[in-house]
Amino acid sequence: MVEKNSRLPVGLKLTKWRDMSKFVKGRLNLLIRNGLLGLALVMFTLWFFLDIRLAFWVAMGIPVSFAGALWIMDITGQSINMISMFGLLMAIGMIVDDAIVVGENVYTHIKGGEESWQAAINGTAEVILPVAASTLTTIAAFYPLFIVEGIMGKFIRVLPLAVIACLCASLFEAIFILPVHLRHTNIKKYDPDKPLWQRIPKLMRKKTDAFTEYIIKRIYAPVFQFSLDNRMLSASIAISVFLITVGLYKGGHIEFMLFPKTENELLIARVEFPYGTSVEKTRMAVDKIENAARRVNERFKIPKDGAIIQNISSEIGGQTEKTQKRGAHLAQVMIWLAPSEERSVSSEKIRNVWRSEVGRLPNVESLTFNNPQHGPGGKPIHIVFLGKDFTTLEKTAEMLKNKLASYPGVFDIEDSLKTGKRELRLSLKPEATVHGLTLSDLAAQIRHRFYGAQALRIQRGDDDLKVMVRYPLKERKSISNLDAIYIQAPDGKDIPLSAVADIKWDKSYAQILRQDGMRKVSVTAELDDSKNNAVKITSDLKADFMPELLQTYSGISYKFEGQQKERESSVGSLLSGFVLGLLIIYTILAVLFKSYFQPMIIMVSIPFGIVGAVLGHYIVGESLSLMSLFGIVGLSGIVVNDSLVLIDFVNKSLKSGKKLKEAVFNAGVARFRAVILTTVTTVAGLLPLLLEKSLQARFLIPMAISISFGLSFGTFITLFLVPGLYLILNDIKRIVHWLIFGKYPSPEQVEPYAFSDFKQ
Numbered sequence: 001m002v003e004k005n006s007r008l009p010v011g012l013k014l015t016k017w018r019d020m021s022k023f024v025k026g027r028l029n030l031l032i033r034n035g036l037l038g039l040a041l042v043m044f045t046l047w048f049f050l051d052i053r054l055a056f057w058v059a060m061g062i063p064v065s066f067a068g069a070l071w072i073m074d075i076t077g078q079s080i081n082m083i084s085m086f087g088l089l090m091a092i093g094m095i096v097d098d099a100i101v102v103g104e105n106v107y108t109h110i111k112g113g114e115e116s117w118q119a120a121i122n123g124t125a126e127v128i129l130p131v132a133a134s135t136l137t138t139i140a141a142f143y144p145l146f147i148v149e150g151i152m153g154k155f156i157r158v159l160p161l162a163v164i165a166c167l168c169a170s171l172f173e174a175i176f177i178l179p180v181h182l183r184h185t186n187i188k189k190y191d192p193d194k195p196l197w198q199r200i201p202k203l204m205r206k207k208t209d210a211f212t213e214y215i216i217k218r219i220y221a222p223v224f225q226f227s228l229d230n231r232m233l234s235a236s237i238a239i240s241v242f243l244i245t246v247g248l249y250k251g252g253h254i255e256f257m258l259f260p261k262t263e264n265e266l267l268i269a270r271v272e273f274p275y276g277t278s279v280e281k282t283r284m285a286v287d288k289i290e291n292a293a294r295r296v297n298e299r300f301k302i303p304k305d306g307a308i309i310q311n312i313s314s315e316i317g318g319q320t321e322k323t324q325k326r327g328a329h330l331a332q333v334m335i336w337l338a339p340s341e342e343r344s345v346s347s348e349k350i351r352n353v354w355r356s357e358v359g360r361l362p363n364v365e366s367l368t369f370n371n372p373q374h375g376p377g378g379k380p381i382h383i384v385f386l387g388k389d390f391t392t393l394e395k396t397a398e399m400l401k402n403k404l405a406s407y408p409g410v411f412d413i414e415d416s417l418k419t420g421k422r423e424l425r426l427s428l429k430p431e432a433t434v435h436g437l438t439l440s441d442l443a444a445q446i447r448h449r450f451y452g453a454q455a456l457r458i459q460r461g462d463d464d465l466k467v468m469v470r471y472p473l474k475e476r477k478s479i480s481n482l483d484a485i486y487i488q489a490p491d492g493k494d495i496p497l498s499a500v501a502d503i504k505w506d507k508s509y510a511q512i513l514r515q516d517g518m519r520k521v522s523v524t525a526e527l528d529d530s531k532n533n534a535v536k537i538t539s540d541l542k543a544d545f546m547p548e549l550l551q552t553y554s555g556i557s558y559k560f561e562g563q564q565k566e567r568e569s570s571v572g573s574l575l576s577g578f579v580l581g582l583l584i585i586y587t588i589l590a591v592l593f594k595s596y597f598q599p600m601i602i603m604v605s606i607p608f609g610i611v612g613a614v615l616g617h618y619i620v621g622e623s624l625s626l627m628s629l630f631g632i633v634g635l636s637g638i639v640v641n642d643s644l645v646l647i648d649f650v651n652k653s654l655k656s657g658k659k660l661k662e663a664v665f666n667a668g669v670a671r672f673r674a675v676i677l678t679t680v681t682t683v684a685g686l687l688p689l690l691l692e693k694s695l696q697a698r699f700l701i702p703m704a705i706s707i708s709f710g711l712s713f714g715t716f717i718t719l720f721l722v723p724g725l726y727l728i729l730n731d732i733k734r735i736v737h738w739l740i741f742g743k744y745p746s747p748e749q750v751e752p753y754a755f756s757d758f759k760q
Contacts, residue, residue: 066088099178100681124175132171258534269333273363293312378563384521385523394521408532411525445485534563649667
């Protein structure tokens with residue numbers, strides 16, 4: 001480019017314009033950067049809790065799982081894009097969960113004195129069923145994302161496929177490949193006589209083990225014992241937190257929007273004048289908008305290079321960005337901003353300042369400043385009226401526009417009723433019916449006299465000539481010639497046009513939209529999310545304003561389009577799929593534990609995981625969005641995995657002859673390391689994305705918030721509430737036994753891990 005510019009005339013230069021490759025490069029860099037950082041965090045976390053060699057082989061499951069996932073994606077015809085890459089990023093912490101459970105159990109067997117090869121066999125066989133079940137539950141949780149309807153469903157479908165492919169590959173690696181490596185692992189004792197550089201890893205391993213044991217024995221075990229002894233109090237506290245979270249959402253402290261607010265690098269000002277406006281007048285408006293953009297650039301200078309607006313582009317005679325409109329009365333101005341990471345001022349603020357700098361333009365029909373959102377859905381407020389009477393539709397649209405203007409934060413309110421060119425309208429007088437004339441007769445005869453009627457068609461070589469019969473030029477060059485027109489009646493009489501029709505000037509509509517055989521008028525508006533919420537506005541309109549409007553003007557109907565329609569379609573199908581996913585998870589757990597009730601205990605962690613996800617959005621100041629719901633749905637399968645392994649451990653302890661309370665307490669203590677480790681590695685894998693500030697990642701961060709915060713909160717539920725619920729279930733069964741048989745049994749006489757309620 002430098003060489004080309006050197007050969008151009010003075011005043012001309014080449015520059016990059018709309019370089020879309022930077023988005024692809026940004027996404028790839030995001031995947032590589034976050035992937036490597038997530039891998040490093042996971043590796044460090046594993047090393048902190050486990051032996052360094054064990055941590056290494058567990059972490060090696062990540063590239064193996066990625067390779068398997070990419071192979072599955074290739075044979076299913078998927079590509080590497082922003083969504084599939086986020087699926088791979090999200091899976092970094094999840095795909096080591098199976099390996100952690102297997103590796104940690106093998107590590108425990110080795111520490112217990114078994115030979116490494118025997119520990120690899122016994123440790124893997126001991127957890128193979130719960131590990132496989134945990135993978136299946138996670139797959140079942142991500143299944144609803146396959147059936148999400150609407151544009152967003154097509155947009156997100158590749159994400160669960162990427163995650164499920166990683167999970168399948170990681171399960172295979174954890175069961176068949178990892179034990180082969182672990183059979184060669186030996187835990188050597190700390191030898192103080194070795195050189196310092198050889199003693200450091202073992203010394204750090206010894207210190208971290210001691211620290212972990214201290215946490216378990218001195219902090220977790222006493223609190224855990226208290227929660228078991230006061231299990232009803234623990235359950236009451238958990239329920240209270242759940243109700244408080246519901247209150248925060250219902251009270252409006254946590255809002256919902258279809259798509260999360262993201263930074264943009266493109267702002268578009270669209271101006272529309274009445275039909276027939278000259279290009280010169282439109283150009284003057286464009287110049288004013290461009291000059292306002294330059295003043296904004298001077299106001300928000302970046303210290304490094306001084307340009308917050310990198311490029312300005314104008315188009316007169318059309319609006320080709322999505323709308324594809326044409327005409328001299330149309331124009332648009334696009335400004336490309338510096339990357340969001342390089343500026344401290346938001347695109348929302350730049351847009352607002354740009355609008356205020358432009359001010360009001362005279363005789364303009366529409367002036368909007370759009371801040372395009374990344375993702376489908378349309379405008380935040382979009383309402384369609386349907387009816388047969390255009391006048392009524394026009395009145396209802398005007399009333400709705402006035403109502404929307406009363407809401408704070410609502411701007412750029414417009415409707416689809418665009419005024420067209422001036423036209424002459426004819427209406428029949430009573431005398432016309434006497435002569436047998438209709439409006440179509442008048443229209444046809446006036447057209448023939450001014451435009452012409454084809455009288456003859458002549459073929460001359462390759463040319464086709466039409467012979468038109470019409471008035472001479474001097475009799476059709478002025479609109480006043482209409483007064484001299486005579487209309488021929490069916491009986492052959494010539495009647496002056498003024499005798500049978502009234503003629504008046506009027507404005508036409510630029511377009512008349514129809515839907516389902518009815519005339520349609522759309523009202524749309526933009527919204528400043530920092531001042532108001534689209535869900536609140538649409539709910540308020542549905543509750544009060546729209547019913548009153550329908551009572552005032554009969555014969556019309558309305559429906560919500562745009563983001564509201566997308567929200568109803570996507571969220572509705574997502575909830576249906578979520579219920580189906582929960583049923584599949586319950587079925588898997590019921591088959592695994594051979595119990596109707598224990599799956600319910602395990603699945604209690606799901607609503608409390610949702611509580612954690614909602615509170616996480618509240619803590620970081622993010623609104624709930626559709627991407628947040630996607631994360632919550634996926635979370636439901638992840639959050640049950642730790643509870644699954646813990647309950648399985650309790651059941652095996654009971655079968656080995658341990659007392660109930662002892663088995664539950666020992667299970668919590670024994671599985672503490674694995675539960676914490678799977679949670680920390682998953683959160684560590686998502687942490688780089690949570691801290692990411694690039695435009696590429698902002699759209700997906702709400703999903704990461706849901707999973708990381710939901711899983712973190714669900715871990716406390718797993719470690720404290722789930723074991724308590726296990727004992728509460730036993731208490732309930734003992735009470736039922738007493739009511740039926742008149743005898744209150746001991747805890748061990750009730751069998752909580754079988755389909756049968758009581759021992760025969």
